[in-house]
Every structure is written in structure tokens, then in C-alpha cells.
Amino acid sequence: MNKILILPVLMLLLGTPAIQAQDSSPKKIGLAIGGSASTNGLGFSVIAALNRSIAVRVGYESLTQSFAEPFVYGIEDIDFNITPNIKVGGITANVDFYLLKGLYLTGGVVQTNFDLGVNLIPKDPMKIGEIEYQPEDIGELNVKILPERRLSPYAGLGFGRTISRDKKLALNFELGAYHMGSYVIDMTGTGLLQGNSDNASVKRINEVLSDFSWSGIYPVAKLGLSFRIF
Amino acid sequence: MKKLFLVVMTVSFVILNSRCTFTEDIDKLTNLATDSLSLVLGTPVFDTGLQLSIKNAKTNDYIEDAEVTVTVSGKDAAIVYNNLGIKSSAYKTKLGIIHLILDPTKIDSAAMLTTPKEFDMQISAPGYTSVTQRVQFESKTTQLQTVNLVKLNDAPEGVVVASASGFASSSASGSTTTTGVLPLNGGEQQLKLEPGVVLRDASGAAVTGTVAANVVYYDPTANNAESVFPGGLIATVDFGGGNKDVVALEPIGMFNIKLTAGGKSVKTFSNGGLTIRTEIPDGVINPSNEQPYKENDKVDMWSREEGSGEWKFEKEATVKNVNGKLILEESVTHLSDHMFVRPFRGCEISIYANFSGKVSGYGNYTSTMEKVLFYIVDEKGKERQVNSNRLDMGRDGTVLGRSVSARVFIRSQSEKIKIIPSPDNVKKMAFSQTLFNIPADCADLITNNITVTEAAVSDPNLNINFNLQVSSGPLTVKPSMEIKYRKTGSGTTYSSAFLTLGTGKMSIALNTDYDVAITLGANQGKAKMKIEADGTDRYKVTFSGLSLGDQSSSASIVIQAQKAADGSINVSYKVEVDADVIGQLT
Structure with a gap:
């Protein structure tokens, strides 16, 4: 965890005035608006260039996807219709530090909307005793993978520019990751499956998950385009 | 280049100090999920059913010295199950407790208002009298019912048990050849079977041989008459012509008679019948004129249908004066429970008790465990519990705003309805109002809002x-x-x-x-x-x-x-x- 935090903190440190002072270009300040497509969804951002080496980006990204056609999975002789739901994205605030004209490091924070879930509804009527219950009478299960913390540090390496130095348009490609502490599995149920809301086995899995070094890391690959206003 | 060098060194440090455990972690997670992840399934909460307590009428304790058998029949018997949702031809208990439920997927609150769900129970235990009783549901509720059975060799006050192993004899044709007389209670009641009466069982076959008689007589003047009277003193009766109603019974006497011979039970008589006679106890009031019974008053004879437990009008008997004693005497042509009685109609009303309020929270679950009890309080302040129903509470302890309903039988307008929280509730509740007048003309009672609060009680338990x-x-x-x-x-x-x-x-x-x-x-x-x-x-x-x-x-x-x-x-x-x-x- 500490290792992961080093990079964004370092990025912010690199953005201090002392280091910025090395850039003596006459065109320092600039403002751009941009759009992006990434593993964190589609988004828009406002980019402010503080000088030729430092830019600050604030934006919002979102990806929400539901699947109309469920697939079937059996758990203990009960077939469930499983419908995944994906929600990623969030508000981002990053500082881009240019190592070269078209290569930059970026770091910041994300207030993530991360929420990967599956909804499980019994596929068929089910007999309890000799009484047959319809799926809606049995209830449903919702299993989610949530972040341990929603405000997460982010670090990445980018190619191109998030705001152009001399032209109106700029293109960038960025690889990075944010770290949400750990993945946390949350299981809730309704009806006869309501008892899964405090399922002890889920608690055990979460304990194990929290020990994994990679748990809570969400990789980001992003393609961005920006338009410099001034 | 200085900046680039600094960053490259930092990234290198992080990477070199990292150990990639992703693959083995995934394996570990997969194994954990496969071995340890469990699916939790609850069993259904049945909101419509019957909690039946079967007690010894004398000791008022649960019958545990004999296995009680409850068989279910009637219109909606097909949707009756035990509390695991399993059907049986006979539900048995050695604890005196039976819990039956109605299939929750087959009941509908609105439909039940017009077409109640009902089934008939036959309750029997070796060495005890048998009882047949109809159970009716007009709303989703768990009814609490107690049925008292009389132990034949240890009858309670007000119940006389008599038997005669050689009551009478019958020929191969089922025709009696002797006169059978069985006096009870010092001769205040009597059975008499004249020669020539033909005895038949339920299939119509002749019952032949030495006829044994077992009779249970219920004295209506006994203090405990209401508790020992099989099926209770409020019952559904059939006036004939499809005219049925719930009435209050004030019987003069009830006989449960069993005649057996050669392993067969007598069901019907022809060429005459069995004569039942009883003295009218002193001071018994004729409800039709509120005066003590006198000669030539009319009293109904009713018999109870096997299975349904429903009383059916048979005939009208006339009070006779024999040697200064007022007696009722009638001949019956089939055997079941027989009763001399003047039933009087009260009315059956629906109660809709509206609740709001809040108690402390229930944690993870909404609560379906709290109950509301409905009592009738008579003119003398005597209370009798007549129904119960569920009061659903939210996780945070808020009443899940619904009306709690019950059907109750009212004997008179001067009675009152008492609605209280069950003492067995999880939360010790208090209601803002508990006593309600009965609306005029047997209209349904729709209460004002009853506020639920959590009672601050010091519970030593x-x-x-x-x-x-x-x-x-x-x-x-x-x-x-x-x-x-x-x-x-x-x-x-x-x-x-x-x-x-x-x-x-x-x-x-x-x-x-x-x-x-x-x-x-x-x-x-x-x-x-x-x-x-x-x-x-x-x-x-x-x-x-x-x-x-x-x-x-x-x-x-x-x-x-x-x-x-x-x-x-x-x-x-x-x-x-x-x-x-x-x-x-x-």
C-alpha cells in the first residue's frame, strides 16, 4: 500500500514551484477542455497548464453497463439468472508533470464510483417442502465488488499532451491505476435470501482479499483529446 | 533529464520492492470461494396458519400422555401443510402442539374477504374424546386455538363419562334384541335403545353382536363449561337451506355417544332410534325470553356434522314436566354429537386496527415476529382472546404502516374489544389505546390511529x-x-x-x-x-x-x-x- 502511494505523492512533489522554475518558456498559462475514453468510462475534463511542464486536470468519467441477457449459473442445485452490472468512473483531479514534450507522469486522486455487481435471481420455481415458490417469492441476491475507500490515489504515465503547448488540439494516451485500499465484496439478499446480508463466509473472503497487495488496484488505459481555449 | 532520472529511479524502486503474487492470490481466492463461500437460504415465514394447542380439559395442560392425531379435510384441505411445507394425511404430536400453515402462494387477502379459506380438523387421541372443528381464515393471520379433549378415565368437572360394555345386543340383521338403558349422572341423563331398532355403520352394513356404549355428557351449568365444551360455545351452525351463521351457544346439555359392536361403529338407526333424555338443570335461562325454562317451552336439538364440526339443526323438542322435573327427550337416527340448545345470533365483525409509531430497531431484518392480540371483554369484564395477527415492523423499528385485521364474533353490543401487544413480542410495546366500543349495527370496527411505543419496563428476565x-x-x-x-x-x-x-x-x-x-x-x-x-x-x-x-x-x-x-x-x-x-x- 505504501509503495503505491509513493508515486502520486512524488508526482505532486515534482509539481512544486522549485522544480517548475526550471521551465522558462514564455507561453505558460493555458486552459483547455477535453474528452476522454478509458477503462474508467467516457469523460470530460478541464485542463489548466501552469507552465510548459505542469498541467492540472479536473474531470469526470463514467461507465455504466447493464446486461439485458442474463447467464445461468448453478449454486447448490439452484440455477440462478445472473445479470452483471458495471459502474466505474468518478471525479478525477490530477497534476500532469511533463518529462519530455510528449511524455508525462500524472498523479492525483479519484473519487470513484466503482461498483461491480451481479444480480442473481433464481431461474426456476423452487420447492420448499412441497410448496412451490416462484422466483420472485424466493428473492434475489446482489453481490457487489466495492472499494474499501472511494477517495483513491491515482498515478499514471502518459504519452502526448493533455493540453497542447502551441496548437489548439492535443491528443494523449495514458496508462495508470488507482488504488482503492482493497476490494470489498458486499452481498445482500431479499426474501428467503435475506440471510446473505450478513453471510459469514463473505466476511472471511474480505479478510483474505484485504491481505492481497493488488487488491483495490484498478487499471486505467485512457485516450484523450483536448481543445486549448487560450 | 534530471527530472526523468528522478522519476525512473523512483519507479524502479517501487517495482523492485514489489512482489507479484497475483496468480497465487487468485488461486487462493478461488479455493476459498469454492470451499468456504456459502449460500444462506431462509425458510419461509408463514403468515397464515393455525397454532393449535391440544390440552387435557381437566388439567388444562398439553396432552403428552397420548399421541394426538389431527386429520384435515374440507374445502381448502389441499393447501394445508405442516410448518415445513409438507403435507400429511395425519399430523401427529406427542407434545400437544400442532402448527399448520396455508400455502402462501395460494392465498390472496382480497379474495379471502369474500371467499374465506377453510378446512376441517378431526382431533383425536387414544383415551380421549374426539373433536371435530372447522377453521376459517378471512385474512392472513395466524390463529391461536386451543382444543380441550376429555380424558375418558379422568374427566373434568361438568363432564360425565359413562360406559356399558353390554348396553344392548343386536342380531345378524343389526336389529336390537334387548332394551338398552344407560343412565348418567345419577339418572339425570339417560340413553335408551328399544328392541327392534336396526343398527348400521357408516357404510350401511349391519352392526351385530353385543353393543358397547361410551357416552360423554357435557353439563352446561358447570363453571368450566366454556373451556371443556368441544369446539367452544361460539360455533358455525347450519340453520338449513344454506343458511349458516356463527352463533353463541347456551346448551342445556350435549351428548357425545359411541356405540360399537363386532368391531364396527354404529352410525345410523332405522326402525326407530336412540332416545336421549336430559333433565334441565334448575335455573337455566331460556335466552328467547330471559326467563327460566318451563313446561312446553321449545328447545332445539342440534347435531354436529362429522368432519366439519358444524352444528346442524335437527328438530325442535318440547320441555316436559315429569314428576316435577323439567326434561327434554328426543330420539335420534344417527350418531354424532347431539345437543339441546337455543343458539342466539350475535354478529361477526372485522376489525381494522391502524397502527403507527416506532420502537427501537431490529438490526438487519424487518420484523415479522410481533403480534397483536384481540380480546372480547364482556359485560362482567371477563376477557377472552379471540384472534391475533402480525404487526410488521421495519428494520429501524418503524411500524410498516398497515392495518392489522381480525374477524371476531360479538355476542352483544355491550361487549368491548381489547387490542393489546402480545406479551411474547420481541419488543415490549405499549399501545396508545387498547379498549374500543363495538360499532352499532355490527359494523366493522376501523380504529383511529393507534400509536405504538416501546414500553419502558424493568424486566428482571x-x-x-x-x-x-x-x-x-x-x-x-x-x-x-x-x-x-x-x-x-x-x-x-x-x-x-x-x-x-x-x-x-x-x-x-x-x-x-x-x-x-x-x-x-x-x-x-x-x-x-x-x-x-x-x-x-x-x-x-x-x-x-x-x-x-x-x-x-x-x-x-x-x-x-x-x-x-x-x-x-x-x-x-x-x-x-x-x-x-x-x-x-x-
């Missing part, structure tokens, strides 16, 4: 929070069930702790023996439970004398439990069972 689970492999069942409990030797009615999804509360005294009983489908279990303090912050919970069905164990189960911050005790018990046991639960 210890609250036990149960968390029960039954597991087999990755499947865990959290049962919704009822635990009945009472102090050992108290002879009182069991209190109930309702568990929803395995959790529920019970309030008991420390260092006291309790009888605990559970009903899970065809299996009934019983144990003794005692909780003792074990130091200052722990309790020892001991279950002993365990029995389930025909199996019993002399071994005790001892559970050590930590005292919770609020002084209560959390008892968590997880039973690992074979898959076939889970199969019975689900």
Missing part, C-alpha cells in the same frame, strides 16, 4: 438473542420457526419466541429450568434449558433431556456465551447436518 443455523456443505439454512418455552412444572401455556431467518429473542429468568419445544414439520423436539451466570461476564446455557421425534439423548449441550453490553446474551448455534436433513428443511 434475561434476554437471549438466538442465532441458529443449519449447514451442510456450502448451503446454510437459517430457519424461520417458533420456539415455545415455559417454566418447568408451571403447567402454563407456552410462550413463543419467533425466529426469522434464524434470529429471534427469548426472555427468561436465570437459574430456572425451562421446557423448550419446537415443531419442525413432522419432527417435534423438546428439551430443558437452564441459563446460569458463569462469572461476571459470561453465561452457561445448558440444554438437557433432548428429544426429537422418537430419538432422545441423555447428553447435554452446553454453550458458553459472553454477556453483551446491554446485559443480554447472544446464543449462536450452528449445526452441521447431512444433506438429507437440509433437504427436509428446504
